[in-house]
Amino acid sequence: MKLPRGSNLIENCLKCSLRGENFFCDLPDEALRSLEAIKFTSVYPKGAFLFMEGQSPRGIFIICNGQVKLSTSSSEGKLIIIEIAEPGEVLGLSAVLSGMPYEVTAETISSCQVNFIRRDDFLNFLSEYGEVALRVAQQLSRSYHIAYEQIRSLGLSPSARSKLAKLMLDWCDRSGEHTDRGHKLKLILTHEEIAQMIGTSRETVTRLLGEFKSEGLIEVKGSNLLIRNKAALEKMASF
Amino acid sequence: VGALKSVFDRGESGFCPAGSILFLEGQPPEGVYLLCEGQLELSIRSSKGAKLVLQVIGSGRILGLSAAVSGRPYEATARALTPCRFSFIKRDEFLRLLSQDPQICLQVAKLMSSELRSAYECAQRLRSYRA
Numbered sequence: 380m381k382l383p384r385g386s387n388l389i390e391n392c393l394k395c396s397l398r399g400e401n402f403f404c405d406l407p408d409e410a411l412r413s414l415e416a417i418k419f420t421s422v423y424p425k426g427a428f429l430f431m432e433g434q435s436p437r438g439i440f441i442i443c444n445g446q447v448k449l450s451t452s453s454s455e456g457k458l459i460i461i462e463i464a465e466p467g468e469v470l471g472l473s474a475v476l477s478g479m480p481y482e483v484t485a486e487t488i489s490s491c492q493v494n495f496i497r498r499d500d501f502l503n504f505l506s507e508y509g510e511v512a513l514r515v516a517q518q519l520s521r522s523y524h525i526a527y528e529q530i531r532s533l534g535l536s537p538s539a540r541s542k543l544a545k546l547m548l549d550w551c552d553r554s555g556e557h558t559d560r561g562h563k564l565k566l567i568l569t570h571e572e573i574a575q576m577i578g579t580s581r582e583t584v585t586r587l588l589g590e591f592k593s594e595g596l597i598e599v600k601g602s603n604l605l606i607r608n609k610a611a612l613e614k615m616a617s618f
Numbered sequence: 619v620g621a622l623k624s625v626f627d628r629g630e631s632g633f634c635p636a637g638s639i640l641f642l643e644g645q646p647p648e649g650v651y652l653l654c655e656g657q658l659e660l661s662i663r664s665s666k667g668a669k670l671v672l673q674v675i676g677s678g679r680i681l682g683l684s685a686a687v688s689g690r691p692y693e694a695t696a697r698a699l700t701p702c703r704f705s706f707i708k709r710d711e712f713l714r715l716l717s718q719d720p721q722i723c724l725q726v727a728k729l730m731s732s733e734l735r736s737a738y739e740c741a742q743r744l745r746s747y748r749a
Contacts, residue, residue: 451738452742453742453743453745453746454742454746455746459741459742473732474731476728477728477732477735479735482734482735505724506720506724508720509720509721509723509724510720512720512723512724512726513716513717513723515723515724515727516687516716516726516727516730517687517688519684519727519730519731519734520685520687520690520730521688523684523693523730523737524684524688524690524693526734526737526741527662527693527694527737529741530662530737533741533744533745534662534670534672535662535664535668535670537664578745617665618664618666618668
């Protein structure tokens with residue numbers, strides 16, 4: 380089925396062309412057939428909430444395509460973006476396993492295809508296919524690593540400038556392409572969202588981006604970001 | 619510890635005096651520890667030497683689980699605050715037991731869920747302190 384924005388809806392997990400090696404759903408055929416029977420496929424527009432922090436865990440969400448923002452709030456109500464989740468990741472795992480409320484809010488930042496599996500169905504699936512439990516532990520370990528990256532940035536980084544430089548370098552590691560003029564990326568976050576990722580204000584992010592531009596470190600045209608001087612960012616980000 | 623008790627029944631017992639380092643942030647994971655007695659601190663350090671203590675943990679807690687599962691370096695440094703008694707299982711042996719017993723695997727995933735929750739709480743606290 381064709382979606383409004385030109386991408387295809389994958390309805391059958393067994394015939395999925397999106398599934399990569401590191402995808403949670405890269406499972407043996409038999410397990411995948413069982414997964415197929417218990418999943419509900421949905422397409423969400425940008426800005427949809429899959430679940431909210433504090434809500435009882437209804438189930439897990441596997442991202443087939445698109446990106447999802449995971450955020451949590453401090454006791455003063457300040458929002459922290461923990462991660463931008465990518466295709467192949469499973470959301471809501473720890474809440475579903477522990478039976479405790481979702482510890483983050485998941486909001487789509489692009490149109491997304493997502494497979495939802497109800498909590499009871501997923502727990503039965505796990506007890507039936509033991510090998511999937513290891514995949515679950517690996518996914519949680521990945522999330523734990525990302526949470527620690529955030530802890531390091533929030534706790535040890537000396538300035539918002541170094542945090543922003545570190546964030547841009549992380550983007551370079553995960554996406555974009557290297558060109559003669561530098562590393563080219565799509566800027567998918569607003570200044571407000573960047574601020575929530577590095578624990579600062581929107582005004583500071585706007586000011587720092589301006590400084591980076593005037594220092595010749597980056598170029599920004601619309602949603603295109605070009606990292607012109609990666610070495611300078613690396614120096615700034617070492618803390 | 620539940621189903622993981624059978625894992626640590628196969629572990630080696632160890633003892634370390636106060637001040638000793640069980641493992642260092644950035645070090646490849648050697649294995650998983652169960653703290654049987656004593657107290658440890660978990661901390662991270664910047665390359666310029668600034669240290670941040672994230673939590674103090676007591677007996678009954680398991681350490682190094684995420685690093686053992688993923689093979690990534692330890693995320694933090696564990697230092698004994700008091701004399702500590704622990705049980706240790708090497709990573710290879712731990713992964714072998716995990717691949718053989720889905721119940722152990724599920725138990726590990728549940729423990730990691732609670733560790734992830736603590737990590738998120740820690741990020742929330744830091745966001746409040748450093749606002």
